[in-house]
Amino acid sequence: xxxxxxxxxxxDRAKYLMLLCGLTFxxxxxxxxxxxxxxxxxxxxxxxxxxxxxxxxxxxxIAQVDEVKxxxxxxxxxxxxxxxxxxxxxxxxGLLRARLANGEYHQITLTGLESATLIGRPAEVLxxxxxxxxxPDAVVLDQWAVERMGGPTVIKVGTIFELNDKxxxxxxxxxxxxxxxxxxxxxxxxxxxxRYIPHERRTLSYxxxxxxxxxxxxxxxxxxxxxxxxxxxxxxxxxxxxILWVLKNTGIGINFGTTILLGxxxxxxxxxxxxxxxxxxxxRQFGALKAMGASTLTLARMILLQxxxxxxxxxxxxxxxxxxxxxxxxxxxxxxFVETWQLLLLVLVALLTICIVSATVSIxxxxxxxxxxxxx
Amino acid sequence: xxxxxxPAAVRANSVIKAFGTGDTKVTVLKGIDLxxxxxxxxxxxxxxxxxxxxxxxxxxxxxxxxxxxxxVLGVPLxxxxxxxxxxxxGQTMGFIYQQFNLLPALTAAxxxxxxxxxxxxxxxEALRRARMMLDRVGLSDRTEFVPKNLSGGQQQRVAxxxxxxxxxxxxxxxxxxxxxxxxxxxxxxxxxxxxGRSPDRCVIVVTHDSRIFHFGDRMAxxxxxxxxxIERIQQEGxx
Numbered sequence: 001x002x003x004x005x006x007x008x009x010x011x012d013r014a015k016y017l018m019l020l021c022g023l024t025f026x027x028x029x030x031x032x033x034x035x036x037x038x039x040x041x042x043x044x045x046x047x048x049x050x051x052x053x054x055x056x057x058x059x060x061x062i063a064q065v066d067e068v069k070x071x072x073x074x075x076x077x078x079x080x081x082x083x084x085x086x087x088x089x090x091x092x093x094g095l096l097r098a099r100l101a102n103g104e105y106h107q108i109t110l111t112g113l114e115s116a117t118l119i120g121r122p123a124e125v126l127x128x129x130x131x132x133x134x135x136p137d138a139v140v141l142d143q144w145a146v147e148r149m150g151g152p153t154v155i156k157v158g159t160i161f162e163l164n165d166k167x168x169x170x171x172x173x174x175x176x177x178x179x180x181x182x183x184x185x186x187x188x189x190x191x192x193x194x195r196y197i198p199h200e201r202r203t204l205s206y207x208x209x210x211x212x213x214x215x216x217x218x219x220x221x222x223x224x225x226x227x228x229x230x231x232x233x234x235x236x237x238x239x240x241x242x243i244l245w246v247l248k249n250t251g252i253g254i255n256f257g258t259t260i261l262l263g264x265x266x267x268x269x270x271x272x273x274x275x276x277x278x279x280x281x282x283x284r285q286f287g288a289l290k291a292m293g294a295s296t297l298t299l300a301r302m303i304l305l306q307x308x309x310x311x312x313x314x315x316x317x318x319x320x321x322x323x324x325x326x327x328x329x330x331x332x333x334x335x336x337f338v339e340t341w342q343l344l345l346l347v348l349v350a351l352l353t354i355c356i357v358s359a360t361v362s363i364x365x366x367x368x369x370x371x372x373x374x375x376x
Numbered sequence: 377x378x379x380x381x382x383p384a385a386v387r388a389n390s391v392i393k394a395f396g397t398g399d400t401k402v403t404v405l406k407g408i409d410l411x412x413x414x415x416x417x418x419x420x421x422x423x424x425x426x427x428x429x430x431x432x433x434x435x436x437x438x439x440x441x442x443x444x445x446x447x448v449l450g451v452p453l454x455x456x457x458x459x460x461x462x463x464x465x466g467q468t469m470g471f472i473y474q475q476f477n478l479l480p481a482l483t484a485a486x487x488x489x490x491x492x493x494x495x496x497x498x499x500x501e502a503l504r505r506a507r508m509m510l511d512r513v514g515l516s517d518r519t520e521f522v523p524k525n526l527s528g529g530q531q532q533r534v535a536x537x538x539x540x541x542x543x544x545x546x547x548x549x550x551x552x553x554x555x556x557x558x559x560x561x562x563x564x565x566x567x568x569x570x571x572g573r574s575p576d577r578c579v580i581v582v583t584h585d586s587r588i589f590h591f592g593d594r595m596a597x598x599x600x601x602x603x604x605x606i607e608r609i610q611q612e613g614x615x
Contacts, residue, residue, distance in 0.1 A: 001493055004482065011481015288477040291438050292538075293466015294494045295459060370439060 001294065005302035008282060009309060015278055019310050020317070022274045026267020027318025027347055032325055033263055034343045037256040039336025044246045045239040046179040047093070047109075050142075051120035054217060056238045057088070057207040057224055060231035064245035065238060066181070068093050070202035071230065078228045079207045084220040088209040089114035092193040098149070098186065099162040106149050108184045110163070112193025120208055121174075121187065128157040128172030133188060139168045142176040145184030163196045178336075180246065264350065271314070271351075272358035275307060279362035286366050300363045304356075311355035315348060384447075385546055385578040386412035386435055391444035391454075393430055404430045406601035408444070414545075417572030417579040419592035419609075427601045428582045429550055435580065436469060436548045437461045449545055466494050470539030472568075474551035476531045478523040478538075484510060484530075485519040488537045495542060509537040513567060529560030536567055547571055547579040553588055565591040 010016055042049070047065045048056070057079050059069035079088040092112030097105050113120050113133075121130055126143055133140050146155045159170045168186070176185060188196070194203050207230075211220035217234055224232040233241065247253035279286075286299055323339060330337030391408040394401050404427045412418045412435075420428045433439035435446060437453045446454040449468055453461060470491070471477075478487045488506035493499065507519050513533040523531050532552060539547055549568065553561030565588045572579035572593070581592065589595060589609065596606045 003499055004479070004486070004490060004493060007481045007486065008479060011479075284477065285479050288471075288473070288479075289490065289494070290462065291436070291465070291471050292491050292494055293462055293469075295462050298494065 001289075001298055001302055002305055004289075005305045006309065008285065008302075009306045015281070016310070019271075019274045019278055020314050022267070022270040023311060023314025023351065024318040024321065026263070026271050027315050027351060028321045028325075029263035029267050030260060030347050030350075031319055031322035031339065031343065033256065033260045034347070035322065035326055035337045035339040036335075037252075037260065038340060038343065039330065039338040040180065040252060040256070041243045041246065042338050043178055043336050044180040045242045046177045048235050048239050048242065050122060050176045050179075050185075051091070051111075051208065052123065052235075053120055053208040053210065054235055055209040055211065055221060055224070055232060056235065057209055057228070057230050057232045058205065060225070060229070062231055062241075064242040066242075067245075068205045070200065071204050071207075072202060073204050075204055075207050075228065075230060079209055079224055079230070082220065082223050082227050084212055084215040084223060086210045086212040087117075087119070088207050089117055089119045090190050090204050091120060091206040091208050092190050092197075092203060093205040094193075094197060095183070096163055096186075096197060098168070098184075100149065100154065101159075101161060102150070102154070104150065106184060108145065108163075108186045109179075110193050110196060111185055111187050112190035113187060115189035115191060118189075122176050124175040126173045126175050128170075130172050130174065130187075132171035135169075135171060137167045137169045137192075138171040138188065139163075140172040140174050140187040141170055142174050142185040142187075144176070144178055144182060145186065146173060148182065148184045164198065166196055168196070268350065268354040271311075272354050272361075275310070275355070275358040276362055278306075279303060279359075280365070283365070283369060287369055290366075290369065296363075296367045299366050300359075303359045303362050303366065307355040307359035308352070311351050315351050319344060319347075383414050384411040385414045385449055386410070386580070387445075387447040388431075388435065389445045391431070391434060391441050391446060393427075393434060393439070393441045404601055405434065405441070408598075408601075408603060410596060410603060410606075412578050412580055414578050415573060415575045416593040417569055417581065417591060419589060419595040420580060420582045420598055421584070421589070421595055422598035422604075423600075424584070426598045428598050431598060432548055432550055432580060432582050436471065436546075437465050466491065467542075468545050470542070470544035470547045472532070472535050472539045472547065472549040472552045474554045476523070476535045476555070478531060478534060480523050483520045483522055484515060484526065484534045484537075487523070487534055488541050491538060491542045506537070506541055509541045510534070512540075513537045527560075528555050529557070529563070532556055532560070532564055533567075536564065540571060545577050547577065549579065549581040551583055551585075552581060553583065553585050558587060561585065561588060 045065060059071055062069050076088055076090045079085060094110055096108055096110045098108045099105050115134060130140055132138055146152055149155045157170055157172060161168055211217045221232040289299060326337035326339055329335050388408050388410040391405050393405040394403040396402055408431060422428055434441050441454055451464060456464060485503050485506045488509055489502035492502035492505060510516055510519050513536055515530060515533055518526060518530060552564055556564060568579050569591045571577055592609050594606055594608050597604050
């Protein structure tokens with residue numbers, strides 16, 4: 001009877017397409033909104049992922065990566081002295097204003113890397129050589145800085161600008177993940193970063209560290225916290241800390257959550273209702289089958305097959321459309337769109353749940369259906 | 377032609393069926409006693425609202441009765457659990473409806489194959505037998521047509537082929553000619569009479585159509601929930 005069920009489903013093209021459109025719309029809406037939401041969350045921790053180091057050490061009261069709480073310079077040596085730490089390097093991170101030759105001012109995030117190792121440098125360089133950062137007055141910009149500060153005609157390798165009245169010369173353009181605030185990132189060495197900024201008692205923003213091979217990162221983090229009194233986090237923990245801060249302290253969580261939830265409820269309600277109506281409109285046909293000897297179990301299997309067929313088709317088409325949307329609008333990283341397998345799995349489970357629920361409602365109606373309906 | 381000495385395919389005793397409750401309760405069948413024999417075509421006639429379709433549904437086991445007993449082919453249908461009743465119905469009965477009730481998405485052959493598919497017969501075999509049955513009802517050139525592309529008469533012939541394809545011993549028909557013109561109605565009834573005259577089968581037809589009365593062997597008149605008379609129909613060419 002599977003064949004009959006599928007023919008019944010596909011036979012009425014108008015109803016089938018309406019059903020498919022409802023499910024596709026629901027899936028597309030949830031996946032698209034969910035992916036944009038998650039993309040934004042990824043942007044919010046871009047400062048962590050761009051530096052790609054395993055352990056972050058800083059003030060224990062820190063709330064999120066962009067809220068820097070300077071610590072004493074001695075922290076680097078204290079972390080290096082912890083058993084199990086392979087290396088530890090200083091990192092400066094702070095906001096500064098850049099003045100271009102044309103007189104424009106732009107706020108930038110100054111990132112100072114340890115000059116000996118350049119640990120935390122971006123993995124990909126679009127123009128120039130990152131190592132040239134060791135030259136006098138040299139800085140490296142990310143590609144978003146080029147975009148924000150006037151485009152490639154204004155900012156390119158060789159461009160000179162001022163940071164706090166001191167000279168900065170662009171030697172390379174690096175590729176990074178866009179950040180939530182989209183403030184241009186200027187890389188330089190730690191020592192030079194300290195010279196650029198106004199005098200402060202404490203200048204060290206973070207200590208970046210790595211555990212020795214074979215020693216669990218969690219153990220090393222525990223030791224750092226115990227022996228130094230500082231806060232230590234894995235990159236993943238710090239990323240989540242930042243995401244949770246953004247969710248709690250900005251309207252993004254509520255706004256996107258509401259949109260996703262509404263999309264989910266509306267989409268699933270449309271899908272469930274449409275499928276239920278599809279069954280109700282076919283009640284006479286199901287009644288005829290029941291009169292001819294089809295058991296309730298057989299009819300239930302037919303309904304479930306129809307529900308899963310249209311559900312999975314809608315799921316595939318919906319995800320396909322959402323992915324195309326993401327590809328067209330977010331290629332190059334200019335818009336946040338991160339489609340994760342967890343999101344796709346969640347949507348699949350939700351969709352199958354709504355299919356089962358609407359099919360169950362229909363099956364209950366069919367179970368109670370007197371086949372005598374066919375004589376009326 | 378049948379005689380009362382032939383075995384009863386259907387035996388209904390003191391059947392009562394009511395719809396609704398309290399002040400709105402309507403008793404549609406008020407103690408029906410009826411026997412239908414193998415090898416006969418019984419016509420159920422009477423005024424509208426008299427209970428014909430209700431009785432037909434009860435005999436077919438698709439409507440529960442409130443009181444009384446109905447045995448079909450020796451099986452106490454009215455006391456069978458719903459699941460077993462459904463299985464029994466699928467194995468022994470065929471249905472022809474006034475509105476045909478063909479599945480619009482299926483071709484004529486697929487529609488006819490449905491009762492076989494319900495009995496879990498393989499699709500290729502079911503379609504083969506369905507096409508043979510369509511050939512028997514004169515529709516061998518319409519097997520791949522969907523219902524909307526068939527005339528009313530052709531659709532009813534498909535419905536008959538569907539009702540006969542699993543060789544049911546009891547054929548239950550509700551106004552099978554109501555949606556057809558005179559000529560098509562006559563053809564359909566000739567087919568049903570042929571089925572009814574098989575010694576191990578019987579046909580029950582609910583009808584208002586006096587033009588087809590002569591196809592029956594007996595005619596039961598159901599008025600206000602009671603069978604007021606059963607008369608044997610004089611066949612053409614018999615004394």
